[in-house]
Amino acid sequence: MSEVFVVVEHAGGAVKKVTLEMLTLARGLGAPSTVVFGAPGAAAALTDKLGEYGAEKVYVAESDDIDGHLVAPKAQILARLIGEKQPAAVLLGSSQEGKEIAGRVAVKLDNGLLADVSALDADGTATQVVFAGGTIVKSKVTRGLPLVTVRSNSLTPSPAAASPAVETVDTTVDDSAKLVKVTERKAEQKSSRPELTEASIVVSGGRGVGSADNFKMIEEFADLLGAAVGASRAATDGGMYPHQFQVGQTGKTVSPQLYIAIGISGAIQHRAGMQTSKTIVAVNKDAEAPIFELSDYGVVGDLNKVIPQAIEEVRKRK
Ligand SMILES: Cc1cc2nc3c(=O)[nH]c(=O)nc-3n(C[C@H](O)[C@H](O)[C@H](O)COP(=O)(O)OP(=O)(O)OC[C@H]3O[C@@H](n4cnc5c(N)ncnc54)[C@H](O)[C@@H]3O)c2cc1C
Numbered sequence: 001m002s003e004v005f006v007v008v009e010h011a012g013g014a015v016k017k018v019t020l021e022m023l024t025l026a027r028g029l030g031a032p033s034t035v036v037f038g039a040p041g042a043a044a045a046l047t048d049k050l051g052e053y054g055a056e057k058v059y060v061a062e063s064d065d066i067d068g069h070l071v072a073p074k075a076q077i078l079a080r081l082i083g084e085k086q087p088a089a090v091l092l093g094s095s096q097e098g099k100e101i102a103g104r105v106a107v108k109l110d111n112g113l114l115a116d117v118s119a120l121d122a123d124g125t126a127t128q129v130v131f132a133g134g135t136i137v138k139s140k141v142t143r144g145l146p147l148v149t150v151r152s153n154s155l156t157p158s159p160a161a162a163s164p165a166v167e168t169v170d171t172t173v174d175d176s177a178k179l180v181k182v183t184e185r186k187a188e189q190k191s192s193r194p195e196l197t198e199a200s201i202v203v204s205g206g207r208g209v210g211s212a213d214n215f216k217m218i219e220e221f222a223d224l225l226g227a228a229v230g231a232s233r234a235a236t237d238g239g240m241y242p243h244q245f246q247v248g249q250t251g252k253t254v255s256p257q258l259y260i261a262i263g264i265s266g267a268i269q270h271r272a273g274m275q276t277s278k279t280i281v282a283v284n285k286d287a288e289a290p291i292f293e294l295s296d297y298g299v300v301g302d303l304n305k306v307i308p309q310a311i312e313e314v315r316k317r318k
Contacts, residue, residue: 002088003057004030007078007101009093010038013045017198018093020157022150023053027160029122030088033057034164035081037074039067047164054160063171065178071097072177075104081169082109082145089124089146102149111144118154118255118276120146129276152197153255196228196245201258204230204247204274205240208263208284208303212240217307218262224314230254230274232264248273263303266291283307 004026009016019034026032034055036043043060050058059081065073078101082090090105092098094116106113119127124146128137141147196202203222205215215235222229231241233248247254249269259277264270266282266289274280275294282295283306292298299306 002030003033003085005078005082005085005087005090006032006034006055007090007092007098008034008036008046008050009095009098010036010042010046013042015046015049016093017157018095018150018152019050020053021152021155022091022093023050023055024155024157025120025150026089026091027054029120031056032162033059033085033087035059035061035078035169037061037066037077039064042067043166047166051162051164052159053157054162055164056162058164058166059169060166061169061171065173066171068182069178070180070182071100071104072180073171073173075101075108076173076177077169077171079105079108087145089120089148091120092149094149094151098149102147106147109144109147111147112141114139114141114146114148116151117148118151120148120150151253151255193222194226194228196230196247196252197254199228199254200256201225201227201260202230202247202254202256202274202277203227203260203262204232204264205235205262206232206264206270207234207238207240209235209240210263214304215241217311221260221307221311221314224311224318227258227260228254228256232267232270261291261295262307264291265289266294
């Protein structure tokens, strides 16, 4: 069976969920081979988890150059590895970094590239949800191998144990890959909540929430459900919640199992970031609000009454 490359996304010594999703996808296409980039020693902590999800091989690309520069060394090494091993397909996460590496590799190999793919068939046909979620496109790379970036939360990762062989990769890069140097790293302030784009449940608040203070109620509800908190642009622009949590066309794209929209009207730009959620619940005092058109369940009512009641009900069940 041909190898299918999965470029591993990891942080803080842990494999990110999108990598497990890609491994699950790759198993349907061929033999999953993961490619780990990082500082010397980075891969050791990840191998067991990758094996749990079916990685048959772990290509280890570790060096100070990879750690000390932005994506250029990774793109150069990956392009070379693809040339050597000729995998059947290459999957990267649709993160900023994944897309940038994929773009550079596509140029280097003169290969087609499909971004934000949510499914990939064995014959290389990719599914993409485009135009603010209004259209589903089926497409195929016609020049080179299927080089795709995979949207997170597109499928549920399932384990399938394998014992991966570990192979060290040549990490030599030329000076052109070292033009931008990392001079400092600052850890992002992390909350105990799940990461917005990876969460199974997202509770989002909009302008209807009314104030930053009232967003505490949204946070409380989210914490009870083990959910991430999101917000509409009206809420972030209005200073009610930080911009990094904005969901939508100019914010983050989420696709959780459950999306709860509270005091959000459902503008097309907001829908673009959440409408592939599996189940959508909306709370809005206006029965005509467009959000109800795409909701599976809707509550017409004042969120200041509905959410405290919902909090109480969830608490009772804990
Ligand atoms: C180029 C561009 C990009 C954009 N990108 C984004 C984006 O990424 N994400 C995004 O979200 N928006 C984006 N927008 C903005 C978008 O068009 C909307 O303006 C925005 O989504 C509206 O946010 P909202 O639903 O919170 O506010 P509103 O549209 O004002 O809706 C508030 C809702 O709350 C309800 N409500 C009010 N009080 C209560 C209450 N007490 N109880 C229950 N319900 C209540 C109201 O009935 C209303 O439906 C973009 C716009 C442009 C032009």
